[in-house]
Amino acid sequence: MDIVTAQEMYERDQAAAEAGLAGTMLMENAGRAAAYDLVKHIQKSDRIIVWIGAGSNGGDGFVIARTLLNLGYTAEAVQVVPDEKIKGDAAVHKQIFQASGHTVKKWTDVEDAEGYLLRADVSIDAMLGIGVQGDLREPYKQIVQHCNEASLLRLAVDLPTGVPADEGVEEFTAYKADYTSVIEAPKLSAFLQHTQPWYGQWSVVEIGIPSQVSPAVRRSMWTVEDVKRTLPSRDDHSHKGSHGKGLVIGGSLLMPGSAAMTSRAALRSGAGLIAIATEEGAVPSISPYVQEATFVERETMELSAYDGVAAGMGIGRGADARALVHHVVTHTKGPLLIDADGLYVLKDFLGKLEKREEPTILTPHPGEFAHLTGRSIKDVLLSPFSLAEAFARRYGVYLVLKGPSTIITAPDGEQRVDVTGNSGLAKGGSGDALAGILLTMLMQSESMLDGLSSGCVLHGHTADRVVQQGRSKVDLLATDVIEGLPGTFRTLSSSIT
Ligand SMILES: NC(=O)C1=CN([C@@H]2O[C@H](COP(=O)(O)OP(=O)(O)OC[C@H]3O[C@@H](n4cnc5c(N)ncnc54)[C@H](O)[C@@H]3O)[C@@H](O)[C@H]2O)[C@@H](O)CC1
Numbered sequence: 001m002d003i004v005t006a007q008e009m010y011e012r013d014q015a016a017a018e019a020g021l022a023g024t025m026l027m028e029n030a031g032r033a034a035a036y037d038l039v040k041h042i043q044k045s046d047r048i049i050v051w052i053g054a055g056s057n058g059g060d061g062f063v064i065a066r067t068l069l070n071l072g073y074t075a076e077a078v079q080v081v082p083d084e085k086i087k088g089d090a091a092v093h094k095q096i097f098q099a100s101g102h103t104v105k106k107w108t109d110v111e112d113a114e115g116y117l118l119r120a121d122v123s124i125d126a127m128l129g130i131g132v133q134g135d136l137r138e139p140y141k142q143i144v145q146h147c148n149e150a151s152l153l154r155l156a157v158d159l160p161t162g163v164p165a166d167e168g169v170e171e172f173t174a175y176k177a178d179y180t181s182v183i184e185a186p187k188l189s190a191f192l193q194h195t196q197p198w199y200g201q202w203s204v205v206e207i208g209i210p211s212q213v214s215p216a217v218r219r220s221m222w223t224v225e226d227v228k229r230t231l232p233s234r235d236d237h238s239h240k241g242s243h244g245k246g247l248v249i250g251g252s253l254l255m256p257g258s259a260a261m262t263s264r265a266a267l268r269s270g271a272g273l274i275a276i277a278t279e280e281g282a283v284p285s286i287s288p289y290v291q292e293a294t295f296v297e298r299e300t301m302e303l304s305a306y307d308g309v310a311a312g313m314g315i316g317r318g319a320d321a322r323a324l325v326h327h328v329v330t331h332t333k334g335p336l337l338i339d340a341d342g343l344y345v346l347k348d349f350l351g352k353l354e355k356r357e358e359p360t361i362l363t364p365h366p367g368e369f370a371h372l373t374g375r376s377i378k379d380v381l382l383s384p385f386s387l388a389e390a391f392a393r394r395y396g397v398y399l400v401l402k403g404p405s406t407i408i409t410a411p412d413g414e415q416r417v418d419v420t421g422n423s424g425l426a427k428g429g430s431g432d433a434l435a436g437i438l439l440t441m442l443m444q445s446e447s448m449l450d451g452l453s454s455g456c457v458l459h460g461h462t463a464d465r466v467v468q469q470g471r472s473k474v475d476l477l478a479t480d481v482i483e484g485l486p487g488t489f490r491t492l493s494s495s496i497t
């Protein structure tokens, strides 16, 4: 499913119009689709207010109110702006609403706003959508404040009023939705840490724009269904060499667990062979946890003898670590993933990445990405899509920017978003497990972007499954996720079991 900016959404509407789907038709489709989606959250006995703003989001509101009344719900349409502001397609639908025998109520006629809201059970916000610019003006602001304080179910259409569609906007006042029915495609703000909570739960309603006419968007969600569709199958005649021979360069005397978890996660994800290059003193702690792995010495390791290398977890941030990662970056010929401490020390010679011919994969969380880019974490969280794209293009790398919505960016700027996983993953070790899964995926997948996206979903989806099956978000450990991988592979494809 595509993820769009406001501009891309307008281009899509425009393309539909050129194909003959007039704005009024799309509005009818959007309003009806949203109404049928929203009623899943509404009881027949509920008293509903539909708030209608000045633009096309308000136009959707007239269609929604008419549809709800047709279905026998108790709904009032409240127009929050003067009549002359209702124009174009929205005016057409206002007229249809009135010609159907319904009355449009005006916000200016509402006396005792608090009492009015107290009598309602459900509020449907069709005030503003992707057209919002700057902070809310009146009367939107006071209506939003009243609604946010009232104890009613808050539903929204396309976006909660006031939430910007795009990234980069820090300050705004917005309607706090419990649920949002998103029109046609999710907007960037549905995935950002500071805007996503305003949506509540959300899902997307399809409004009839033919995909053939939609301008291509190089940004989409990657889901369990996509993993099922693309996961490499395991040939009956395969041998251990067919599934990838990987090298994990990580761990140290004080941090042996990281390399252990990365290696075990790689093997649990189907890698054929895993070798570990670690500090000698760490071997006794690592080997019992991952008996299938072999060990090589860092001084003599053959960096080009592997189908994939993952480096950096638990190596520390000192001069030795820096020299190690420099050596790895300049001598590894095949695909190379760098994580954790490796990213920290990489900062000093980022330019070396541009010279690599085989894929480089960096897997930072926002703090590590802030360090790599010299930006603040706040900037990264405000504009992760554009910063990730610029970085991936500049250094020619695949960037896996981890978070509740993980953004995977290819060197050509194409982006995927994985929203699986839960707060139980916000713990030490999660990144090590993910790096191991990604190491295997990058050795086995025909498309690097598909493989990395699937690796992220495998990790998050497994965490979700393990939590559903008895662990909680409080006690979930990275090792639980690794041991949950077999269950995930079993459920994903019959050809894998
Ligand atoms: N053909 C289309 O374009 C379709 C549009 N659709 C709906 O239309 C919406 C986009 O419509 P519009 O482009 O008219 O935009 P909006 O309906 O989001 O809002 C535009 C209006 O908001 C006012 N406004 C902007 N910022 C404001 C602020 N800070 N305070 C107060 N008022 C402000 C503008 O003056 C304008 O009157 C989508 O979100 C979607 O809900 C759907 O009906 C599907 C089809």
Ligand SMILES: [K+]
Pocket (backbone or CB within 6 Å): 057, 125, 126, 127, 128, 129, 156, 157, 158, 159, 160, 161
């Ligand atoms: K809205």
